[in-house]
Amino acid sequence: MRRARRTAEDRLDLELRDHIERQVADYVARGLSEAEARRRVRLEFGGLDQAKEHCRDVRPHRWFGELLRDLRVGFRGLRRDRLFAATVMLILTIGIGASVAMFSVLRAVVLRELPYARPGELAFVTTHLIAQNRADGTSFPNLLDWQAQSRSFAGITFYRRIAASAVTFAGRDAPQRGLEGLVGPDFFSLLGTPPLIGRAPTPTEFDRRDRVVVLSEGLWQEQFAGSPAAVGQAMVIDGEPHTILGVMPRAFQLPSRDVRFWRPLSTLSFWDRLKLPTLGRDGDTLEVIGRLAPGVELDEAQAELRSIAARLREIYPENRDVDVRVTSLFDHVVGSRTQRGVWLGFTAVLALLAIACANVGGLLSVRAARRRQEFAIRAALGAGRGRLVRQLLAESISLWLIASLGGLSFAAGVMRLLLSHGPQAIPRIEQLSFDATAVTLALLGAFVVVTLCGTLPSIVAARTTRVTSATRDGSSLTRPRLQDLLVAGQIAGAVVLLVGAVLFAQSFARARAESPGYAADELMIVRINLPRTYADSTATDTFFREARDRIGQLPGVVAAGGTMDFFMRRNGDQRITIEGRVIPPDEPLPRLTIEGVTPGFLRAIGAELVAGRDFEERDLTSGSPSVVVISESVARRFWPAENPVGKRMVGSATPRKNGTWDTIVGVVRDVRREGLDVAPILTVFVPARLRTFDLAVRVSGGVERLIPAVRRELRELDPAVPLTEISAVGTRLSERLSGRRFESQVLGAFGAIALFLAAAGLYALLAYQVAIRTREIGIRSALGADRRSIMTMILAHATRLTLAGVTAGLVGAVWTSALVQGLLYNTRAVDAASYAAAAAAMVLIALAAACLPALRAAGVSPITALREG
């Protein structure tokens, strides 16, 4: 293709030259000298280039071939100006790449609907505790009343998640642990997602309490390699065989995304307790979802349920604190924290994109202005407007093509990085993939910016200056207003992003710097779930004791002790009663939790004893006085001025009927376990024996080293115990900050890029202005302006632009502060120091960028400037 085209150009050249030679030969034959003949021919022929241009113009417009040819011309044009092309491509690549990646995150996490039938109708219904103003699980009797009395819902169902039962499959050895969903009779039909294979349990099977189970796609792939033969096979859960009915697709993630399988809640003996009227309305354990009846809005449904809840409050004293809230299931799954975080990232990327576009626009229009002369000359040579526009378009499209390819591979890299090292804290991020809409929008947007900025200024310039400008520059045509505005706008955008970067970096650093209250890197959590064969409490107790002792004796282990769930977000809705003290029921109480732990646990996690003693083995033996240990915050709240050790209390809202009390024997410092950014809540520890537990193991010399030994000990103790999950507390705590780290990194990167772009934009503008004002500067210095006043002139311009941009940016940052405040930890969104830091960074970098052109201007010699002019 390339050769054929080149020969076409060559042939044209040959043909025209042949004509000239023949003419010359004719004249020579008529008696002219060779030189005279050539001179005459040149005069008659007009311009060779002009003739060629006309010949090219009559070529047929086969658009594809034309396009290719124009593109080649475009690439050639860019090659002439490599630095310019590389700069524009780099900026566009970053702009396109970052926005495609970020928009794909937005789509995957926030914009994509839930993978259920008519997801807009799905609602999440929670019990709302009025006094504590927080959500809670729902009791079965209340659920039945809601179901019976409400008209707003086409259906209401419930589920409950249980952390892990021991699971084995027929003919397979190693027991598995998995999070399971225990679901109500209409759970699957209400959500309306068809199973991948097989079917979901029917309400009849639920009522008959059939032992049936539905697998998640993940578990199915692992255990059956995706074979349809899985349906009908047996799966043993806690020693009971269940029949596999079907498999749900990967996207089906209720109760949560790590759910491994589902079975009817009625298959558990727990169901009997739930149904007992005696358990009553306090048994707040169920999570409730509903499908709105056609045409009913969320707030209508909530209003109706709240009026039902109000009636129930009148009837049942246990309900006096119970209200109800209805949110969309979507908000429950994705969470407002996440939604806001992702929107923030997206807003930031839009700002970055706007800066990049302004930057590219500025560069392109500067280049166009510089090429006025070239175009004026070509126009004079007879190149039609159409040809010039086509060439400009070709160059712009070449730029855009390369930058698009670069941008997409950049985005692919970023997304791969996000998937492998991304924040686990963001739900649905694992479904991140190239989003067609994102790609289309980003590429189209870039196309519009590049082609408009790449062609319009030149076309305008070529039209206005066809005559005048073929001579020389004409310094007033640069439209400084628009370009100044673009640069100031970039600086403003960069300042907003920088402020964000500083705030989030500070917030993340503060969260990370919070001390958990113990050496987290030296603490290991071994999660153990005993199979149902350990129903007997002595067996459980023996297992725990042996496990603790075996692990405790490993070299490198300092102490070991157990609690139910180390990392759990604690409810904090419990109350205590103190001997000899009346706490009025309406007194606002801090969140407080009561936690059963084994002796040795507090020592193992490294909670520092402030007063009294830790639990000892004898506290567990029956007949010994019952004791508790409180956290320092409990002591501060209830015994601000006295030593609580020896005081007596019970962990319930009312005194015990038999009149016994628990004696406080110790006070320990507060520790953070849920996450470094979660303030510890008031805790009362009671000594306990546990059936399922997290064994906290304090080690010296790092956790990793000891993991194999711990596994070996447990396997030797009982091979039937499911594989244990062992984690280093330090790692887990820092994972819990991954969302904050992500936000901080995104804003940091965007802020840095924006800072660089804004500075580069300012530099390009000033450098260009210095270049076209060379003559003016020369005259000024010829008239006696010294170097300093010329530098001052340039720097003053730069300072005006920078200050205008920075001021606008700071105003913008204040304006957006409400958006980010809720996402910050221990950091105020309007913070003088952060604002000052961002502004100072911008001013410094901008002025540094301005110095180069200013120095060059000062170095202009009057003589060269005037001669060039």
Add this chain to the structure above:
Amino acid sequence: MSPKSDLPQGTLDLLILKVLAPGPLHGYAIGQRLQQISRDVVQVTQGTLYPALHRLEHRELLEAEWKMSDTGRDAKFYRLTRKGRAYMDVETRNWQRLTDAIGLIFKSAERSTP
């Protein structure tokens, strides 16, 4: 140089086709022939001739061939295609009708002048 006369739109194409009717010629020769036959009245610059030739070639009324010429260099020879010949015949007839009509008008106008 003799005074040039502007050719009516589209006429150059027809003239080129006519000149090429007897046989293939290269660009320079076509220009010379036009000038010669019209006794220097029709003078075509290269800036007009070559674009016209190329246009006719693209419209497939002409085809071109590179051949060794009298100068010893390769030259591009144009020749009528079958389509070109048909087009020329139609256009010649049209042209004839038009000039006849114009001739008639001229004559009758002369006669009616007192």
